[in-house]
Amino acid sequence: DAKTTQPPSMDCAEGRAANLPCNHSTISGNEYVYWYRQIHSQGPQYIIHGLKNNETNEMASLIITEDRKSSTLILPHATLRDTAVYYCIVSPQTGANNLFFGTGTRLTVIP
């Protein structure tokens, strides 16, 4: 069920933009791209999701390529509190709530 591929780890300097990539080359037409993050041993926190168009909210921006085979989560000004494991998930919005979490990217924000 490995629908997404993410780098295992990344570092980012505090105050700089963190760009987290995700490959989802087998994404189906009805599948959305979701991003969650998990700060050590807490429950995953929803960040953002999108289908085709780029999305932005108060936490982050999501850039989805035109062919939808990859996406990038952007944290515009990373802080130490953004240190977490970030999960990219593809899922149809059918109401069935069984998200498949891969291994994610461990982002470390460095002072």
Place this chain on the structure above:
Amino acid sequence: KAGVTQTPRYLIKTRGQQVTLSCSPISGHRSVSWYQQTPGQGLQFLFEYFSETQRNKGNFPGRFSGRQFSNSRSEMNVSTLELGDSALYLCATTTGLAGETQYFGPGTRLLVL
């Protein structure tokens, strides 16, 4: 709105015992999904309940079961505990309608000795 609450937050059991965990969803949310997180297997989907019915099920043995009450609160039960059941158990809730985002609780950390 209050968030998703899970009780207890921490639990220690011994092999062979059984355990019941509880999840109270956000007000208005009728779907509750359960996940198990271990260092080796990561976050894995257990099952989902909607309107007191199991709507979806992951690949876990029958020792793992759940139920949902009329107020949408859900419980999951693990019988005949094994050492490998030590994990963080998370529940996530939504309204249950298509397109709704899942919101996770803080989890229950279970240690089986």
